[in-house]
Amino acid sequence: xxxxxxARNRPHLRRFASRDAxxxxxxxxTLSPIVADPADAEIGADTAxxxxxxxxxxxxxxxxGRAVADVTARLRxxxxxxVVGNHGIEPSSWMHDAAAAVDAWAPALSAGLAGRxxxxxxxxxxxxxxxxxxAPSTQEARRAIHEVVERLPGAVRVVDGHMVVNVVLEGAPHxxxxxxxxxxxxxxxxxxxxxxxxxxxxAFAVLxxxxxxxxxxxxxxxxxxxxxxxxxxxxxxxLAELLAARPG
Numbered sequence: 001x002x003x004x005x006x007a008r009n010r011p012h013l014r015r016f017a018s019r020d021a022x023x024x025x026x027x028x029x030t031l032s033p034i035v036a037d038p039a040d041a042e043i044g045a046d047t048a049x050x051x052x053x054x055x056x057x058x059x060x061x062x063x064x065g066r067a068v069a070d071v072t073a074r075l076r077x078x079x080x081x082x083v084v085g086n087h088g089i090e091p092s093s094w095m096h097d098a099a100a101a102v103d104a105w106a107p108a109l110s111a112g113l114a115g116r117x118x119x120x121x122x123x124x125x126x127x128x129x130x131x132x133x134x135a136p137s138t139q140e141a142r143r144a145i146h147e148v149v150e151r152l153p154g155a156v157r158v159v160d161g162h163m164v165v166n167v168v169l170e171g172a173p174h175x176x177x178x179x180x181x182x183x184x185x186x187x188x189x190x191x192x193x194x195x196x197x198x199x200x201x202x203a204f205a206v207l208x209x210x211x212x213x214x215x216x217x218x219x220x221x222x223x224x225x226x227x228x229x230x231x232x233x234x235x236x237x238x239l240a241e242l243l244a245a246r247p248g
Contacts (some may be wrong), residue, residue, distance in 0.1 A: 016243035020190035026195035048076035088178035112148035176202035
């Protein structure tokens with residue numbers, strides 16, 4: 001992996017900016033810092049201002065595990081071109097089937113995890129997230145969550161994240177599918193996607209051409225992203241570099 005913010009790598013950003021480019025971001029851990037309570041996640045004022053300015057020069061999308069309405073309300077008015085929620089399911093033709101699956105899973109998941117301190121089941125209508133950051137033993141909580149999920153009916157896809165287990169309908173669109181759809185919608189010949197978690201790997205995996213840039217927030221050895229930025233606050237630097245690469 002290479003640091004996309006290193007001075008020697010600016011030509012890659014300039015080449016990207018010279019193409020019909022799409023810029024996309026995850027939300028939690030990328031545009032917004034990771035916080036103890038997911039309800040408290042918010043984009044910083046400086047980040048929102050930079051994001052809004054970038055969105056004047058490129059088509060910009062946010063692709064999140066949150067619901068579309070939830071993400072949109074947290075962007076501080078940044079006028080992005082598209083928001084995709086529920087890990088790629090919302091909007092898509094899978095929304096009805098995904099909601100039906102969640103209706104069947106949510107009661108069983110809540111009942112199976114009842115009484116477990118620090119475990120929260122979040123129903124996002126088209127997917128479920130089980131948070132365990134505040135559990136007395138996160139390792140034990142994660143094991144218990146997986147045991148309950150394995151008993152859920154139907155086709156279940158499980159994606160682990162930062163102190164969260166995401167439960168989605170197997171076969172439904174993921175972030176990589178969403179990124180492909182958006183690239184076609186905006187006739188993009190190059191795509192930059194920045195994300196920080198396991199669910200973002202589906203998006204990194206589709207960025208195989210030389211001009212596209214998969215950017216992992218925080219360097220890790222287990223990723224399909226070819227680029228990284230050192231920390232979440234460096235997202236602001238990435239946004240500034242995108243502006244510099246395509247002057248208004």
